[in-house]
Amino acid sequence: MRISEDIVNPQLRNISILNSIIHKKRIEQLELNLSKRSATRPIWQLDPDAFICDKSFGLKEQHINKLSNLIKLAQGVKFLGDDLINLDKKLIKKYIIPLFS
Numbered sequence: 473m474r475i476s477e478d479i480v481n482p483q484l485r486n487i488s489i490l491n492s493i494i495h496k497k498r499i500e501q502l503e504l505n506l507s508k509r510s511a512t513r514p515i516w517q518l519d520p521d522a523f524i525c526d527k528s529f530g531l532k533e534q535h536i537n538k539l540s541n542l543i544k545l546a547q548g549v550k551f552l553g554d555d556l557i558n559l560d561k562k563l564i565k566k567y568i569i570p571l572f573s
Contacts, residue, residue: 474519475509475546476502479539480529480553491530499538506546518546522553525567540571 479498484491502520509518520543525536543550550571556564 473509473512473516474521475505476519476521479521480524480531482529484530486528486530488530492532492535495529495531495535499535499542502542503538506542510546513547518548519551520546520548522551523567523571524553525563526554526559527563536567540567543571 477498479495479502481491481494484494506518506520512518523539523543524531525540531539552568554563554568556568559568
């Protein structure tokens, strides 16, 4: 079950200030949605949206960590939205691998 709107708007890539505002609001909404729908886990898997950590999307460190924690908390499907071939290996080690641990 999809429980959030898209966290990232690809059309706004590299417009950090606008993305930062949007991410903050969308992640807050995801947190609220997750709290309201966590009781439905026995019925279906929760889909909180794709995980993104590429800095060009304007995500701040706190947004990345919060998004990762919410996706783990959802205990549902995990999708990746970054271009893993071009993503900095440090980001993969720091965020992607722990998401699946």
